[in-house]
Structures are given as C-alpha cells and as structure tokens.
Amino acid sequence: MIILLIWVVVLIAVVALYLRQVYSTFSKNGIKHFRPIPLLGNVGKVLFRIDPMAYDFCNIYNSFPEERFVGRYEFLTETVVIRDVELIKKITVKDFEYFLDHRTFDTVSLFSRTLFLLKGQEWKDMRSTLSPAFTSSKIRLMVPFMVEVGDQMIVSLKQKIENSADDYIDIECKDLTTRYANDVIASCAFGLKVNSHTDENNQFYQMGKKATNFSFFQMIMFFLLTTKLSKFLKWGLLSDEVNDFFSTLFLNTMKDREIRNIVRPDMIHLLMQAKKGKLTHGDSNSNDEAAGFATVEESSIGRKKITREWTDRDLVAQAFLFFFAGFESVSSSMSFLLYELAVNPDVQERLVQEIREHDAKNGGKFDFNSIQTMTYLDMVVSEVLRLWPPALASDRICSKDYNLGKPNATAEKDFILRKGVTIMIPTVAIHRDPEFFPEPDKFNPDRFSEENKHKINVLSYMPFGLGPRNCIGSRFALCELKGGFWLRFRLRK
Template identity: 70%
Template sequence: MIILLIWVVVLIAVVVLYLKQVYSTFSRHGIKHFKPVPILGNMGKVVFRQHHYACDFINLYNSFPEERFVGRFEFLTESVMIRDIELVKKITVKDFEHFLDHRTFGENTFFARTLFFLKGQEWKDMRSTLSPVFTSSKIRLMVPFMVEVGDQMILSLKKKIKDSEGGYVDIECKDLTTRYANDVIASCAFGLKVDSHTDEDNQFYAMGKTATTFNFRQMLMFFLLINAPQLVKFFKYDMISEPIKKFFRSLVLDTMKDRDLHNVIRPDMIHLLMEAKKGQLSHEDVKPNDEAAGFATVEESAVGQKDLNRVWKDDDLVAQAFLFFVAGFESISSTMTFLLYELAVNPEVQERLAKEVREYDNNNGGKFDFNSIQNMTYMDMVVSELLRRWPPAVAMDRMCNKDYNMGKPNEKAEKDFILRKGCGIQIPTFAFHHDPKFFPNPEKFDPERFSEENKHKINPLAYMPFGFGPRNCIGSRFALCELKVMTYQILRHMELSPCERTCIPAQLATDNLNLRLKGGHWLRFRLRM
C-alpha cells in the first residue's frame, strides 16, 4: 500500500512538473496570456460551453490592448495570437515562406489531402492546379445552375406560404440555406440535379449533413486532431467516416469515367478537375477591375498563377471535390443564414436592397445572369458588411516552419521574442472585425461602411473575411457570387421579418464550433407585394 502511494505521489509530481514546463514559455519571455488550467489550457470556457469559440478570441484580444501579440494555450499546445495588423501582413505576405502551412490535421487522413491542409510544395502545386477553376469566366458559366436551384427554393417557399393559414411561414433558415447550398454544390460541382426542398432526405443531402454536423463531441475531436496529431496517427482516427469517403470517391470517379466514356462536357467543377488532371486548365489574368470582384474579393497570388504539369492521383482530386462540398455545404450556408437574419432585423436595409433588386429586374426584363448581380452597388455593400459582422472563419492559423523573430511584444519590452519552429500562430479575424478602432460601433450592421464615400476609411489590413496572402480562400469569387444570387432571388419574391422565435439581440450558441444563433435561425417569410 505504501509503495503504491509512493508511486502515485511520484506520478502526480511528474505530471505537475511537466505541466509547469509546458505552461511556462510565455511567462519566461514576458508574453501576456491568461493563466492556463491544467490539461485544458485556456480552453475551459469553450469546453464547458460557457461561451463561443469566437468570444474566446475577442476576450483575449480585448484584455491586452497594449500588446502586439499574446499567448494562448489550446489544451497543452501553445500558440501566439497576433493583435498587430502590420504584423499580420508581414506574416501572411512578406514572410509567407516562414508560415507556409496550416496546423497538421492528422497525417494520412482524408482531410489532410485537401488543399486547406496540404503542406509545402504539395500545397503550392495543388493551389496552382486549382486556381484556374475559380476565375470569373468559369463562375459565370455556373450562375444558371445557381439560379435553377434558387427557383426550386422559391417554388417550395411559395407552396408553404400558400398552404399556411396566415399568409406567412416561419422558417429555420439554417435548414433552408443548407438545402440551397447543398443543391448548388451538387449542380455546380458534381453535375447532379437535386431538389432538397422537395426530396428532403435525398442521399446527397443526407451524406452532406452527416459529414458537416459539428456537435460537441466532434468539436472536441477536432481539437484533438489539431493539437495531438501523434495520438491521431497512433489510433488511425479520421473525422470522415468510411461510408462518406466511399460515397464521394464513387461519385467523383464514376462521374469522371462516365463523362470520359460518353464525351460529356458540362461547365462544372468535375469537368474542371478532369481538365486539371490532364493539365489543360490555363491561368487567366485577373484584371484590377475584374467584374466579379466585390470589396471582399481576394486576389490570387503568384503562387496560384504558376503553370504546372504535375499529375495528381485520383484520391487527391476526390479530396479537393470533397473540400469544395464541405465549404459550399457548411461555410456558405452559414454565411447566408446570417445575411437573411440581418436583413430581417434591419428592415431599412432590406427595403433598400429589395428596391435595387426590383430596379435591376425591371431594367433587364426579368432576365437574370452573372452581370445582374456584379453591378449591384448596394448588394455588394450589404454582403461586404455581412462578412465583416459574421466572417466565415473565426480565426486563421499558421505554423511556423523555421525560427522567426516576432519583435517586441509591446513598447516596454526589452527583448524580441523568437517564435520557434513548430509553434502555431492565430490571427483573430472575428476580433479584428469587431474592434471599434477599425470599425466604429462594430455590433451595428451598417452597409454604409462600404459605400463609395466611406470605404476608403477602412483599413484593408483589418478586413479579412477570406484571409490574407497566398494562402487566402481560393473560392472567394464563387462564395460571393452564390451569396448574391440567393439574396437576389429571395428578395425578388419574399419579405423577411423576425418572428417569436428569432434571437434578438444576436447571441451565439455555445454548443457548436461553427457560428450559430442561440435557439436557431428562425425568420418569417411573406410574399413580397
């Protein structure tokens, strides 16, 4: 008994000393940070659902206003959160090669082969392969597919309103936008015609729902994958189940085979991936006045415009198709949901945008195409502000791949801080977008920030809905186009307003890593007169 007790005491002492060592880096170098809780680090409030992940970043960001960067612990993993926007630019653009990669997401997992998690030269080659897929000329050809899906959605909404007793229907908008985004990605990426508003349990939607549902358990597994890749490798864990991988692998490869056999050409992403595999996609010059570019659009760097003859394996292309699907299914649908919410709770904004939609609709004789949305000034102002208020990603991350001098953490510090190879950094997009220093009255939804008279006042370094530098979001043009198409079609036919279940003021749910409103995204839909 005494021997067992001694071993327990020794074990506890070893753990305590280990944790003390793990959590001492920032203190030794004078880097401000919150005191970590053993094992949990600074993740306790997120793990115990006291507040959302986004609020976690804002709290840390606001607590040390004099610091250029601060420390943060995700469980046992240390990272540095950047507060200085000039340092953000330096890291993501000028010294990009020091921070080329995202954090590891488990070696040999399905996600690890996607563009987002590929590393080094492999990432550069894949980025160069895929960048021609997302040019304006390619997206222009996909707009009719988006419009067709929107028409299906509007027909479904009209039927529900007609069948209702009060001339309106209360809709959970996350479900609505997810079904819309699902059908758009099915059509634009995979060449499938799906109507998820009518056939609610179709296989494509069911697979997407399973693959992107991010409940509390999956949230913890995500952090495990990010912060303990060795454990993931040992247990051979992958967040994407075998049935889902098999479904998408068969879908992509069978479609490619069938099109090759029958010489089918359809201007969607499967076709573009087939062209990329053959090395037949060419890079187009993106002009400064690119007609597809709104305020939020990011430019492709020289990394993505390099000609490449690399041959990719089938599974690599399947992984990219799956990434397109996840981004379209989850990220875009969530952003759409918040856009509908802001239009409903800001009726003056909704009416002004609806007026612009009517004017363009009348001028074009009811014809709707790519040019209809790209020339709408107020539409771009609204979408730009939406991406400021509710950015698709709460934060960006990078890995330091060689020791890097971060400079002094504050004006009073005596020594520079050297970030060691293998340490991660985080760029708190949500916090920058809600800093009154950059965006006065940040909780207010105000599209006028992005008007011709005002947008020059915005510090472009503080606005990063699609990231910065060569590793920015490759699909920004596609996402903006889809957002605008859906908004156009809904406001052309529907009037939005809050209902009894609408979350006012907006409060983020704490049981999900993605941005969600507490109690759901309920709004009332009426036919526009």
C-alpha cells in the same frame, strides 16, 4: 500501502512539475496570456461549449489591448494569437514562406488530401492546378447553375405558402440556407441535380450533414490532432461511409462524362481538365474581375503553370473540399444576412429597391454582371461578412524559427517563434475592433459605400483570409450569396 502512496505523491509531483514547465513558455518570455487550466490550457470553455469560439477570440483580443501578440494554450500546446494587423500582413504576405501551411487535423480521410491541408510544395502545386477553376471567367459560367438551384427553392417556398391555411409559413432560416448551399455545391462541384427543399432527405444532403456535424468526440480528436500528437495519431475527420459516398459519386460521374462526352462548365469538368493538364488561366491571368469588395486576389503562386499529375483520390478530395468549404460558410452567412435584414427593415427596403431597379433594367435576369453592378447588395454582403465572419480565425504553422519582434512597446526582448508553433489570426475580433470599425456591433452597410470604403484599413478586413493562402473560392462564394438573395426577394413581389 505506504509505498503506493509514495508513488502517487511522486507521480503527482512529476506531473505538476511537467505542467509548470509546459505552461511557463509565455511567462518566461513576457508574453501576456490567461492563466491555463492544467491539461486543458485555455480551451476548456470552448471544448465544453460554455463559451462560443467567437467569444473566446474576442475575449483574448480585447483583454490585452497593448500587446502585438498574446499567448493561448490549447491543452499542452502553445499557440500565439496575433493582434497587430501589420504583423499579420508580414506573416501572411511578406514572410509567407515561414508560414506556408495550416496545421493538421486529419491524417487519413479524404480531408487529409485537400488543398486546405496539403503542405509545402505539394500545396503550391495543387493551388496552381486549381486556381484557374476559380477565375471570374469560369465562375461566370456557373452563375446560371446557382440561379437554377435558387429558382427551385423559390418554387418550393411559394408552393408551401400556397398550401398553407394562413397564406404564410414559418421557416427555420438556417435549414433553408443550408439546403440552398447544399444544392448549389451538388450542382456546381459534383454535377448532380438535387432538390433538398422537396426531397428533404436526399442522400447528398444526408451525407453532407454527416460530414459537417461534429460530435464532442470529434472535437477532442480535432484538438488533439492539432498538437504534436498528430505524428502518432491515425485519425480522419470523415467516416468511411462519407469517404466512400463522395468518392463513388465523383468517380462515377467522371467516368460517365468521359464515356458520353458530356461537357458542363462546372467544377467536375474543370477538375477533369486539370487531371489532363488542360486547365489554365488563359487570357484572364492579369485581369480577373472581382465579385465584390470582399473578393481576394490570387498571388503569383496560384498563377504559376505546373504539370504535376494528380491521382483520382486527390481530385475527389478537392471536390469534397469545395463542398465542405462552401456548405457551412455560405449557409451561415446567408442566415445571418436574413437575420440582419429582419431587424433592419430600412436596409431591407433599400435592397429591395435596388433589386427592382436591376430587374427592370435587366429584364428580370441575374448574371455575373448583376453581381458586379448591384452596389448596395455588395455593401450589405460585405457588412455581413464583417460582423459575422464564418471563418472566425485563421491559423498558420511556423516552418522555420521566426522573430516576431517585441510583444509590446515596453518589452525588452524580441520573441522568437519556434518552428512547429501555430499562430492564430483572430478575424472576428479584428472585425469588431472599434479602432478599425466605429460602433463595431452595429450592422451598417454604409461603411462599404463609395464615399466610405476608402476609410477601411484593408488589413483589418479579412473574411476570406489574407495572402497566397487566402480563400480560393471567394468569387464563387460571393456569387452564391448574392444570387441567393436576389432570388429570395422575388418572394416579395
């Protein structure tokens, strides 16, 4: 018994010493951080859903106002949260080659082959391959599909209102916007016509839900895979059922189009062209049109010509990523937008007015030009993406030791970020910093008006990320968001 007790004491002492050593990285280097909880580090409250992730990032950002960067332990792994926007620019743009990749959180499923998780040269080649699919000239041709999907939503809503006893219905807005986003991506990425408003439990919608709803176990695995353990863990975010569903759907559609010579200007067609090496930027290379203030530009990496061959699985993975990236981000932005319009009736009225004027001029049609000319709609969408950015933070892994400089104005030594350490960019906290956006919690689209928008520090506004690894789908997303809103207001006429 005594021997057992001695072993227990020794074990506890060894673990305690190990944890002390692990959790000393930041204090040894004069980097501010919250006190970590043994084994959980600083992520316990998020893991156990006590604090929302957005609160967590705002809290760490606001608690250390003098720091350029601060420390955050995720379990036993250190990550560095960058506060200084000039440093963020250096990391994401100028010294991009040190911070090329996102960290891994899937090593086996389709997800592991997506653009988001590809690394190094393979990522560069895939980005160049896909980039021409997201230019304004290609997205312009997809706007009619978005409008078609939105129309079916309006028809279904009108039907439900007509059938109701009181001439109105209660709507769960997130459910409505999720169904819209689902149907848009089914049409644009998989060439599939579904109507999730009438056929509520269609298989595409069910699989989408399965692919994007994360259990507690998945959250733990997600965090574990972002640590050094990813080298040893073989785990995928997607179940075999979801993998098989999307793969079969994509490959069968591709085969059917080949056999029947079908050309529809959507993502599946563009991916088929990419496979044959026929997808290029064409003439639009130098003059790609924006779809709003928030649009991000493609870098020279994305504009390079490449001839690499991709497997069918690689193409399926990208179509799946377009679905995954657009599903939650677009639907949550749309439901926040509905919320803001409900609590800000003056904004709603101004928007309706603009839509009426647009429709009178355009014969009730909505296209890519509408997206570019409806300035108030753009201000409203830009403000929603500021106040409620769907991507709360972005990450990058440091691929070579990198000098981050001093953590604050009085620090004596520079901090060298070691290869393999993750940095986090706390987008949501920067978007709500009063230094960049006065009265940050107020929903105020006028920040983005012609007279005011030049006052915005461009480095402080990043709903679609920054640098060559920014969101490839910003034009697509803005068209989808704006198209959805234009349609929704048809209910008010």
